[in-house]
Amino acid sequence: MQPRNMSMSGVVDLAAVKAAGEAKQKAEQARAAAARQGGGAQGGPAAAPRLVIDVDEAGFEREILQRSTEVPVVIDFWAEWCGPCKQLGPLLEKLAEEYAGRFVLAKIDVDANQMLAQQFGVQGIPAVYAVVAGQALPLFQGAAPETQIRQVLDQLIDAAEQRFGIVGAPVEPGAETAAEAPERPAGPYDHALDAARAALDSGDLGGAVRAYENVLADDPANPEAKLGLAQAQLLRRVQGMDPQAVRKAAADNPGDVTAQIEAADLDLVGGHVEDAFGRLVDTVRRTAGDDREAARVRLLELFEVVGAEDPRVVSARTALARVLF
Numbered sequence: 001m002q003p004r005n006m007s008m009s010g011v012v013d014l015a016a017v018k019a020a021g022e023a024k025q026k027a028e029q030a031r032a033a034a035a036r037q038g039g040g041a042q043g044g045p046a047a048a049p050r051l052v053i054d055v056d057e058a059g060f061e062r063e064i065l066q067r068s069t070e071v072p073v074v075i076d077f078w079a080e081w082c083g084p085c086k087q088l089g090p091l092l093e094k095l096a097e098e099y100a101g102r103f104v105l106a107k108i109d110v111d112a113n114q115m116l117a118q119q120f121g122v123q124g125i126p127a128v129y130a131v132v133a134g135q136a137l138p139l140f141q142g143a144a145p146e147t148q149i150r151q152v153l154d155q156l157i158d159a160a161e162q163r164f165g166i167v168g169a170p171v172e173p174g175a176e177t178a179a180e181a182p183e184r185p186a187g188p189y190d191h192a193l194d195a196a197r198a199a200l201d202s203g204d205l206g207g208a209v210r211a212y213e214n215v216l217a218d219d220p221a222n223p224e225a226k227l228g229l230a231q232a233q234l235l236r237r238v239q240g241m242d243p244q245a246v247r248k249a250a251a252d253n254p255g256d257v258t259a260q261i262e263a264a265d266l267d268l269v270g271g272h273v274e275d276a277f278g279r280l281v282d283t284v285r286r287t288a289g290d291d292r293e294a295a296r297v298r299l300l301e302l303f304e305v306v307g308a309e310d311p312r313v314v315s316a317r318t319a320l321a322r323v324l325f
Contacts, residue, residue, distance in 0.1 A: 051096040051097055051100075051101065051104060051105060052093050052096050052097075052104075052105045052107065053104065053105070053106050053107070054106075054107050054108075054109075055075075055106045055107065055108050055113075056108070056109075056112065056113050057113050057115055057116055060116060063106060064106055064131050065131065065134050066314070067104060068131040068132055068133060068134055068135075068166075069133055069134065069166070069308075069313075069314040069317050069318065070166065070168070070308055070309065071101065071102070071103060071104050071166065071167075071168035072102070072103040072104070072130055072131075072132050072156050072157060072160045072166065072168065073103065073104050073105075073106050073130065073131045073132075074092065074096075074103050074104070074105050074106065074128060074129075074130050074139070074153070074156070075106045075107075075108055075120075075128065075129045075130065075131065075136075076088070076089060076092050076105060076106070076107045076108070076126060076128055077108050077110050077116075077117055077120070077122050077125050077126060077127040077128070077129070078107060078108070078109060078110065078125055078126050079109060079110050079111050079125055080109070080111070082125050082126060084125075084126055084142060084143040085125055085126040087143050088126045088128075088142075088143045088144070089107065089126070091146060091149065092105050092128070092149070093105060095146075095149065095150070095153065099153065099157075101168045102157050102167070102168045103130075103153060103156065103157060103168060104168075110122065110125055120136065120138075121138075123141070124141055124142070125141075126141070126142060126143065127140075127141045127142075128140050128141070130156050132156070132159070132160045132163075132164060132166060132321070133160075133164045133166060133317045133318055133320065133321040134317070134318040134321055135321045135322075135325060139152050139156070140152060163296075163324065164300070164317055164320065164321065165300035165303055165304070166308075166317070189215045189218070189219060189222060189225070192211060192214060192215050193211075193212075193215060193224055193225065193228070195211050196208050196211035196212045196215070196225070196228055196232075197228065199211055200228065200231065200232055200235075205232050205235050205236040205239065206236070208228065208232040209229060209232045209233060209236065212225045212226075212228045212229035212232060213229060216229065226304060227304065227305070227307070230301060230302075230304035230305045231305055233301070234265060234268065234269065234301075234302070234305055235269070237262075237265050238262075238265050238266055238269050241262065241265075241266065243266055246259070246262045246263055246266055247263055247266065249262075249263075250262070250263035250279075254286075255286070255287075257283060257287060257291040257294055257295055258294075260279055260280065260283045260295065261280070261283075261294065261295060261298045263279060264276040264277075264279045264280050264298065264299075264302065265298075265302075267279060268302055268305060268306075273306060273310075273312050274312055276302055277299065277302065277312065277313075277315075277316035277319075278316075278319075280295050280296075280298060280299040280302070281299065281316060281319045281320055281323055283295040284296050284299065284320065284323050284324065285323040296320070296324075299316070299320060303316070303317070
């Protein structure tokens with residue numbers, strides 16, 4: 001097995017999978033609702049696994065498609081009777097724990113979910129696929145050495161971040177669910193973040209940018225600093241712009257990438273989130289080379305401003321995936 005070049009080519013069309021699973025999902029929801037009304041639920045709610053999940057046709061959209069907009073999802077197609085599956089499965093589960101949230105492992109039993117296996121074109125098991133931003137691609141088939149699997153996973157994670165800005169959410173293996181987690185104590189960067197927020201609120205955009213950058217220099221994954229920096233940079237970019245002139249330039253010159261990027265910034269500041277995202281997705285679709293890359297990178301920056309879990313970001317990531325591939 002040779003590690004794939006993660007160009008995200010050869011993707012699988014998942015629309016049919018999503019549609020076919022809707023009826024089963026509705027039936028499962030109806031049965032769950034009836035059980036709750038009849039007092040059939042036993043005990044409290046179980047904590048959902050963070051890093052390794054079992055997925056069926058009913059949960060495909062929720063557990064894989066939606067989740068893939070926030071973290072790469074690796075799918076292990078397996079069966080109880082498959083000897084190599086019993087070798088590969090525990091290894092993938094161990095790596096999911098070790099990578100600690102940079103990807104999620106979804107396990108699909110092909111005997112119980114034949115439709116999913118058919119839609120992905122699985123010819124033999126074990127078969128391993130990935131889904132990123134709603135798009136699927138094959139990784140490898142059969143058992144493989146751990147070193148080669150690590151290479152494939154590293155390429156996948158790098159491609160997800162570079163192409164879509166999807167980096168997952170680092171978690172501690174075996175950590176409690178968010179609802180059960182203890183209250184977080186004051187962090188070492190609280191004072192710096194307070195100063196950055198104050199600068200942002202007062203209109204000192206340069207000071208806010210520097211303060212957030214200082215935090216990120218020591219803690220590159222700090223979510224508040226990443227969000228604050230994206231907001232401050234956006235406000236600094238539009239400062240001094242003539243909105244009427246910018247919008248006219250974008251309308252008169254649809255092929256001018258700089259004009260489209262500036263108009264998208266104004267769209268977002270003005271609260272027109274879908275317009276900003278749609279403008280840049282369309283610009284990516286119509287351009288190539290450095291122009292396409294500039295539009296794609298700006299779109300990822302605007303995703304940071306709005307937030308990865310916002311449904312408008314989720315939709316735009318999917319649209320971006322379609323035009324890129």
